[in-house]
Amino acid sequence: MKLHSNVTVFVCLSLASFCLLLLSSHVQFAWPSAGRPDLRAANRAQHVESSRQPRCDGCFNTTFPVFINQPQLCEQSSSMDIINGHHQGTSSRDIIDIVFFIPSSPHASSRRHVIRRTWTSVTGNNTSNLRYVFVVGVTSDYMRMRTLVDESASFRDVVVIGFDDSYLNLTLKTISSLRWLTHHCNHARFFFKVDDDVWVNTDLLLTTFNRQAPSLTSGLGGACPMPHRVIRDTSNKWYASYESYPDDKYPDYCSGTGYGSTLAVANQIVSASRDVPFFHLEDVYVGLCLQRLGLRAVHLDGFHLRPLPTDPCDDTVARRVTFHEVTPSRMTRQWSADCSQQRAEMRRRKKSLFLDFLFLVQ
Numbered sequence: 001m002k003l004h005s006n007v008t009v010f011v012c013l014s015l016a017s018f019c020l021l022l023l024s025s026h027v028q029f030a031w032p033s034a035g036r037p038d039l040r041a042a043n044r045a046q047h048v049e050s051s052r053q054p055r056c057d058g059c060f061n062t063t064f065p066v067f068i069n070q071p072q073l074c075e076q077s078s079s080m081d082i083i084n085g086h087h088q089g090t091s092s093r094d095i096i097d098i099v100f101f102i103p104s105s106p107h108a109s110s111r112r113h114v115i116r117r118t119w120t121s122v123t124g125n126n127t128s129n130l131r132y133v134f135v136v137g138v139t140s141d142y143m144r145m146r147t148l149v150d151e152s153a154s155f156r157d158v159v160v161i162g163f164d165d166s167y168l169n170l171t172l173k174t175i176s177s178l179r180w181l182t183h184h185c186n187h188a189r190f191f192f193k194v195d196d197d198v199w200v201n202t203d204l205l206l207t208t209f210n211r212q213a214p215s216l217t218s219g220l221g222g223a224c225p226m227p228h229r230v231i232r233d234t235s236n237k238w239y240a241s242y243e244s245y246p247d248d249k250y251p252d253y254c255s256g257t258g259y260g261s262t263l264a265v266a267n268q269i270v271s272a273s274r275d276v277p278f279f280h281l282e283d284v285y286v287g288l289c290l291q292r293l294g295l296r297a298v299h300l301d302g303f304h305l306r307p308l309p310t311d312p313c314d315d316t317v318a319r320r321v322t323f324h325e326v327t328p329s330r331m332t333r334q335w336s337a338d339c340s341q342q343r344a345e346m347r348r349r350k351k352s353l354f355l356d357f358l359f360l361v362q
Ligand SMILES: *[C@@H]1O[C@H](CO)[C@@H](O)[C@H](O)[C@H]1NC(C)=O
Pocket: 061, 062, 063, 064, 065
């Protein structure tokens, strides 16, 4: 059984590298060298011949081949125990509460390493009630792709899907990731999309999702609704041309830094996307799908769009679900911080305040 699965993995990986080789020798993709989106080029590329229509009939196909798959990521412990030869039966461990998908770029391996060592390490290498997966597109840089194939083989947490990885293709990444989740993690209770510069307080997220579970059966939760105004300033990161979005206002949507819901909602978004024409801002695009489905953008508390406070033991860290624009070094520092002394001190201060209060009322 073990040998068999190893052989399968080997064959799949060889096939994937072969496809990538073919792909990279035939197609020239443009990838901005510094990794930051080149806004001028992006804005030029955005120019479309005719204006975007609000809906269409099956015009948006996001079914791309999965070059490197990790179909085992949402396997439950009982099936893993069967593979290991000792079946333990079904237990509460078998429930997958949240599966995180983290859109990432081929070149961002150091960010992925830091995320593995910090907040996703609570997944116990993808065996606990929480799971995570990095989703990456392809680039023409052959060496980069080879390193990615190796990284995916050693950590078994990177899925590579066959579209050109670029800033303007983030919508393709989101919808094809959601489709991947519906194929491989459909038994999970919730999914959560999170950018690779976001810090997640996984305990608080699960508490929040459990509390909001009823509203998440008919909506998407996160920092929402975001401002509806369409930005027409060409130097802005969130610029949208009139052709790409003729209307003045966006529908309700949740910030792309982190949003999530049930797998039932993920399935609905994937089906609706076929009839919702492409738009390059992925969070707005998901909002357009919600609008079409008559689903809500549900505001959840604690979704913070600001960086982590300088002091890792600041008490807001435990009270917020997400922090944004967190550098890899800050993530490492946060993870290794020992705040037990500060917490004890805080408890002591609270207690003495309480005693002072008792003394006063006497
Ligand atoms: C979508 O594209 C894939 C390949 O890119 C193709 O196999 C599939 O038939 C297309 N689906 C539709 C409905 O056009």
